[in-house]
Amino acid sequence: MTTLAPAADALPPVRGLARTHPMRGAGLLRLGPAGRAIALVYATCLLLALAYPQALAAWLDDFEPNPVVEAAQGGAARLVALSESLGIARISGSVRDLGKGLTRKPD
């Protein structure tokens, strides 16, 4: 069973994240309220990046090229590939096109 408790002993500031209020019914992670908040934010952002990686790729394309941006673009490309292989990116792309069509400004 994976738990944050041993890490909390090693790293005192983590104690507040892991110690109290175990996550109900999960059993996998024992997180405190702050840990749950962090887990919620991170998991949501990561799932969104996987669900619609085109937005992340387009956002990175707006930056001037430099090694950091290029590395991030490489990561985004892999994310797009993963999402496409799962069929999620295509669904998001189609729904986004539908959304744009629905809310298009009349000529």
Next chain:
Amino acid sequence: MLFPTIEFALFFMLVLPCTWLLNRRNALKKAMLVVASYVFYSFWSIPFLLLLFLSSLFNYAFGLLVGRSADPRLRKALVGVAVAGNLMPLCFFKYYDFLAAQLQALGALAGLQLDLGSTGVAVPVAISFLTFHGISYVVDVHRGRVEASRSLVDLLLYVSFFPHLVAGPIVRASEFLAQLARPSDPRNIDLGGSTLLILGGLFKKVVVASHLSILFVDPVFTNPQAYGTVDLILAAYAYAIVIYCDFSAYTDIAIGVANLLGYRFPRNFDQPYIALSLQEFWHRWHITLSTWLRDYLYIPLGGSHLGRWLTYRNLILTMVLGGLWHGAGLQFIVWGALHGVGLAAERLLREATDEGGRFRRFLRGELGQTIRWLLVFHFVCVAWIFFRSADAGSAVDYLGTILRRVGDGAPLTASPLILVLMMAGFLTQLLPPSAYEAADGSFRRASVAAKVALSTAAIWAVIMLAPSGVAPFIYFQF
């Protein structure tokens, strides 16, 4: 950096764990949050970071001076200097060009050619909210409601804390500084409530307010002559929904974000469009501004303690200054004056009628309440026309066009989508509190995995329906 952007998501993903990892080292956590807040502000302007810092330093110094001074006259003088010092940058950046233009116009009428120049700089983002926080801090120290902060970092954080920095809610020093005294208790995180506030805010801003603005309100207000009466009236209603959805979205997200970081902000909106009187409207709309105006302007002017007519004067003056705070333009003064006169008229009516009389009994009945709601809502909508227009002349023109084009058979341009968005926006504030409580309860009981799934699905849906690029929040300009 806007809330509904990838930049902010990345920024928050960094700040949130850092905040909780440093929670036990409170001084370090606060210093980190100050740095984060300055980084947040630097996305708008790096030069104005100096203004942010100097404003905090100025109020910190005057807070200490006021707090340590035993002589009441000296304290009063110090508070006067501090208030004037807070108002100076606001007057310079926000009102100098407006006043110079008015004086030049007056001079031209009198045959004088005045050249008062202009500042030549854009109004710094958040300057009004900066001023509000500064004034409330020194005045509250003077009134003994809060102790002068001995920690500069605390004051820097109070003024610059990124969730409220740009568009509120206006947080009182007495509410916030006490929360900085010790590490935050993670048990105070309301994960369900905060998440719902953030998700609701994203929906209101990105889906409702942005689309209604782009597709309908902006085109109609830019060229009202091209539209018929029905479109013009619908656009006025739509703007009432846009400004509510836009502004309440910002403060909802700010409250949710602050709570995830362990801090509590006051509520800023409470179903404003169900109000049955203007007084009630101002108890429900931008609550932190209306209470600020009450405590730092209306009451110092004498409030309701100087007799009937001076009370009316104080109401009107407070609302006119509140209007002027929103922007340097005659249209904002008229907007404030309309509300001020409306509030005074309501008070006059209350004082002139018998509490148990037939008229008041009628107003309390079902029909009376419906009439009151209709009157208040339409009064607020007419006032919003001034608030939204580029200038007072355009607002008068808009209202004139509504009357002129009655029955001219102009085709309706408001699409079914506009009507659906208006209904959705209206519903967000018409739903009874029990509906929110039920949603909050279900969300609260859900596991973290279910919360993640729901949050992802909700934000994904918002992204799918978003316009290309999100416009800044309306209140950023104030």
